[in-house]
Structures are given as C-alpha cells and as structure tokens.
Amino acid sequence: MLIHPTLDQLQALGLQGMAKAFTELDKHGDAATLSHAEWLALLLDRETTWRHDKRLSARLRYAKLRHQAAPEDVDYRSPRGLERRLFETLLSGEWIDAHDNLAICGPTGIGKSWLACAIGHKACRDNRSVLYVRFTRLLDELALARGDGRIASRLKSLASVELLILDDWGLQPLDAQARHDLLEILEDRYGRKSTIVTSQLPTASWHHAIGDSTYADAILDRLLHNAHRVELEGDSLRRTKASIGD
Structure with missing residues (x-):
C-alpha cells in the first residue's frame, strides 16, 4: 500500500484522527492482524475521538472557567450541605435543556465557584457552549463596550451562550447602569438559555x-422564578485544608 498518498488524502479531507491512527497502525505492523472491517472501525473510532477532544478543547477555551473542576472530583464528604443526589442531577444537564437557572449560595471559601465550574465543565463535555465571568468584571467590560460601541455585540454574545456563569454576584451595590445591564442580560436569556x-x-x-425595587422585582422574576437552588453552609474549605496542612 502506498502510505504517503493515503495520508495526504486523509489530511486533505480533514480526517486528522484517522490519519494519525493510520500512521500508528502502519508503524507497529498492527494492520496485518486486523480484518478490513476491524481496521476501518478502528480508524473511524479514532476520528470520532479526535473530533470530540478537539471540540471539547474549543468549548473549554471559550468558557474560560476559573477552576479546572472535573465533575468526578466533587467532594461530597465535606460538611457543607451539598446533597449528592441533587448535584448529580444538576451535572446531568436536564435543567439546561429546560432553560432553567441555578443559584449557588454560601459563605466565602465553601466552594461555590468550583462547583459552578464543575457544572460548566460537564456542560462543555456535553457539547454545550459555556461562558464563565465574574460579575463585577462583567460590569466593567460592559462599561468599556458601551464606550467604544461594542455593547450590542457583547450583549448578543451573552444572550447566545447556552450556560452563562455569573460568579460572585452581590459583592458590591449596583448602580443604575449595572441594574439596567443585568436586566437586559436576564431578559434576553429568560426561557431561552440557562x-x-x-x-x-x-x-x-x-x-x-x-x-431599586422596580428593577429588583423584574430581575429576580427572571432569575429565580425557574431557578434550582444549592444552599451551602459551614466553614471555609480553604481554611480547613490549610489547617490540615499545618
């Protein structure tokens, strides 16, 4: 078999996973031990895996998750009120399909951001678009976007992502513009995205x-009306881990 022309054709067709598997089979002499059906199935399996991994990498780059939080690493043993059954249901993503929201509340250091990122990571695995932003930083970005004329496109991008993670909400009072921006974001997403x-x-x-009571009613109606809630409590996990290490 002419190896190089076949590789060139696979790469020209964008079948990078198949090309890599083809090279490895030829290099190790494994192709001779496989039937034609087995050989083709292996190449197709490697192409599928390669495309999945490439897509996941792109999703994660776009998401900009604060923590590299894998769902398999969620700690259910720490005494913070995290119900395993509830959280595993949230990881499944059915609530995202239903365009519901999620509120994760609790004291500092309890793992709220980490858990949100774990859900975001699982959503990326499930081929959903995800974006993580710290709420205060988002307000600054929107102010800059408004100044240079990019506000419409920025709001459009926030509206289109399937799962938006707003981290550290409520750290500072909202001014009139911040209230307006938050309402715009939630209005665009309500019943359409999570x-x-x-x-x-x-x-x-x-x-x-x-x-502002008028804005508060409108914002919370769109945010909490269809929201699942995770209420955490207890001591900071960061302090607990630090004391164990001392």
Whole structure:
C-alpha cells in the first residue's frame, strides 16, 4: 500500500484522527492482524475521538472557567450541605435543556465557584457552549463596550451562550447602569438559555442588594422564578485544608 498518498488524502479531507491512527497502525505492523472491517472501525473510532477532544478543547477555551473542576472530583464528604443526589442531577444537564437557572449560595471559601465550574465543565463535555465571568468584571467590560460601541455585540454574545456563569454576584451595590445591564442580560436569556449565579448572599437578600425595587422585582422574576437552588453552609474549605496542612 502506498502510505504517503493515503495520508495526504486523509489530511486533505480533514480526517486528522484517522490519519494519525493510520500512521500508528502502519508503524507497529498492527494492520496485518486486523480484518478490513476491524481496521476501518478502528480508524473511524479514532476520528470520532479526535473530533470530540478537539471540540471539547474549543468549548473549554471559550468558557474560560476559573477552576479546572472535573465533575468526578466533587467532594461530597465535606460538611457543607451539598446533597449528592441533587448535584448529580444538576451535572446531568436536564435543567439546561429546560432553560432553567441555578443559584449557588454560601459563605466565602465553601466552594461555590468550583462547583459552578464543575457544572460548566460537564456542560462543555456535553457539547454545550459555556461562558464563565465574574460579575463585577462583567460590569466593567460592559462599561468599556458601551464606550467604544461594542455593547450590542457583547450583549448578543451573552444572550447566545447556552450556560452563562455569573460568579460572585452581590459583592458590591449596583448602580443604575449595572441594574439596567443585568436586566437586559436576564431578559434576553429568560426561557431561552440557562444561567448560574453564585453569591455569598442568601437569595432572600438579593432584592435589597439590587437597590431599586422596580428593577429588583423584574430581575429576580427572571432569575429565580425557574431557578434550582444549592444552599451551602459551614466553614471555609480553604481554611480547613490549610489547617490540615499545618
């Protein structure tokens, strides 16, 4: 068999996974031990795996997750009120298909951001588009976008992502522009896409944190009306791990 022309054709067709598997089979002499059907099945399997990995890498790069949090590494043993059955249901992603939201609340250091990123990582594995942003940084980005005329395109991109993670909500009071921007984002996404919000504040305090009753009613109606909730409690995991290491 002419190896190089075949490789050139595979690469020209964009079949990089098949080309790599073809080279490895030829190099190790394994092709002679396989039937034609087995040989073709192996090449197709490698192409499928290569495309999946490439797609996942692209999803993760776009997501910009704060933590490299794998769902398999979720700690259910720490005393923080994390219900395993509930969280495994959230990892399955059915609530994302239903365009529901999720609120993860609890004190600092309890792992809210990490858990949100674990859900985001699983969503990327499931070929969903994900974007992680810290809420205060997003407000700064929107202010800059408004100044240079990119605000419409920025809001459009936020509206289109299947799972938006807004981390550290409620750290500072919202001014009028921030309230307007948050309402625009949630209005565009309500019933169409899913949003995760993490906060040190309990949801009962969110109305006050928004600072304007009219906006607060509108924002919370779009955010919490269809939201699943994870309420965490206990000591900071960072402090606990630090004390164990001392």
